[in-house]
């Protein structure tokens with residue numbers, strides 16, 4: 828994976844008393860970075876003051892984003908393809924507004940033959956779970972930024 832040219836973004840931290848920086852993608856288009864099988868992420872922003880990140884996610888047909896819950900809210904918007912939460916009947920399509928409340932565990936399942944593309948603003952860490960709802964991972968702006976810069 829090529830190194831990612833994130834730049835420090837004054838707009839993110841100029842009002843912060845502790846001056847913890849944030850990073851935004853340097854350029855109009857960031858690369859797709861793989862995480863789970865079939866899942867790629869185009870990161871736009873890492874806000875290290877608030878531990879937020881903004882990302883466009885692209886998922887191959889039949890792929891799954893493993894069960895997890897968020898410690899803060901997530902706002903999103905469907906851009907392409909169809910997907911649902913394994914735990915619910917609700918289906919997201921292009922143009923769907925998405926809200927994931929803190930503490931609610933879910934598994935994203937891609938439907939149909941078209942890749943899914945959605946935008947998400949993730950506010951805080953999320954906890955990855957196994958099939959018994961035991962924690963198996965921790966994802967947040969800090970470790971994602973480190974991963975994206977490898």
Ligand SMILES: [Fe+2]
Pocket residue numbers: 895896897901927933
């Ligand atoms: Fe989620």
